[in-house]
Amino acid sequence: MASAIEFSPPPGWDRPELDPVLSLLPAGRLSEIVGSRSSGATSLLMALLVRTTAGGRLAALIDAADAFDPATASAAGADLGALLWVRCGGRADAALRAVDLVVRCPGFGVVALDLVGLGRRPVAAMGQWVRLARAAEGSGAVLVARTPEHVTGSAAALVLAVRRVRPRWIGGAQPTRLGGLVSRVEVLRARGPLGPAAARPAGAQGDGAMAITWEP
Numbered sequence: 001m002a003s004a005i006e007f008s009p010p011p012g013w014d015r016p017e018l019d020p021v022l023s024l025l026p027a028g029r030l031s032e033i034v035g036s037r038s039s040g041a042t043s044l045l046m047a048l049l050v051r052t053t054a055g056g057r058l059a060a061l062i063d064a065a066d067a068f069d070p071a072t073a074s075a076a077g078a079d080l081g082a083l084l085w086v087r088c089g090g091r092a093d094a095a096l097r098a099v100d101l102v103v104r105c106p107g108f109g110v111v112a113l114d115l116v117g118l119g120r121r122p123v124a125a126m127g128q129w130v131r132l133a134r135a136a137e138g139s140g141a142v143l144v145a146r147t148p149e150h151v152t153g154s155a156a157a158l159v160l161a162v163r164r165v166r167p168r169w170i171g172g173a174q175p176t177r178l179g180g181l182v183s184r185v186e187v188l189r190a191r192g193p194l195g196p197a198a199a200r201p202a203g204a205q206g207d208g209a210m211a212i213t214w215e216p
Contacts, residue, residue, distance in 0.1 A: 021044065024190075025144060028136055029142075030132055031159070032150065032158070037148075040163075041146060041160075042114075044162060048142075052142075053078045054078060055109075057109030058084070059083050059111070060102045060111045061085050062095050062113045064094075064114055064117070064118055068085060068114070086098045090117075095115065100132060100135060110142045111141045111142070111143050113143075115146065115147050116147065126153050126155065129151075150188070156189070158187070159187070
C-alpha cells in the first residue's frame, strides 16, 4: 500500500496523513526509526514529539549529538514546557544511560533516543536494547530510537525504515525552487499488536505491510 502525503518541514501535529504511521508505534515497547540524514526520519520523529506534547502528554528527547532545534519544534506546534530535552554532547554511552534512566520514570507518553549525527555507528550491546525494551514495558511509554542504520536487532517490536525518494521542485511552469524532499517509510519488521487495528491497511500481514510516501 502506498499513498502520497505532502507537508512542509517540520510536520505539525494536525496532519492526519501521518496517523497510519505514528499510530503503529506501540506503547510499552521499543521501536526504531532508521534513516540517513535528509531521509525524512528525523521529521517523522519530530512529528511524534509535536503530537505528543501538543496533545497534553509529556515527552522526553535524549539527544546524543545535541542536534535538536527547540525553535523549529515550537514552530511546528510542540509544547516545549511538556518536553524534557537531555543533551549528551556527542556521547552515545551517555545517551544510552540517560534513556535507560528516563524511560523508567513514570508519566512520559513518549521517550525518544536520537543517535543520529555522532559520526560513527553507535555501539550498544544487544543486552542494552533488551534492557531498554523491558524498561519500556514497565513504564508503558512509547520508546523510540532514531538511528542512521538498524542497530536494535530483535529487541525492537517495530522497525520503520525511511528513505529519500526524490526532490520536489516548485515555481510555476518551470520549477526552479526546492520545495521539499519526497520520502518513503516502510515497516521493516513488526512483532505483536502495533497500535489501533485501524492504523494497519486492510489485509496487511507481517513485515513491509505499510509503505507511505510523503514530503517532510
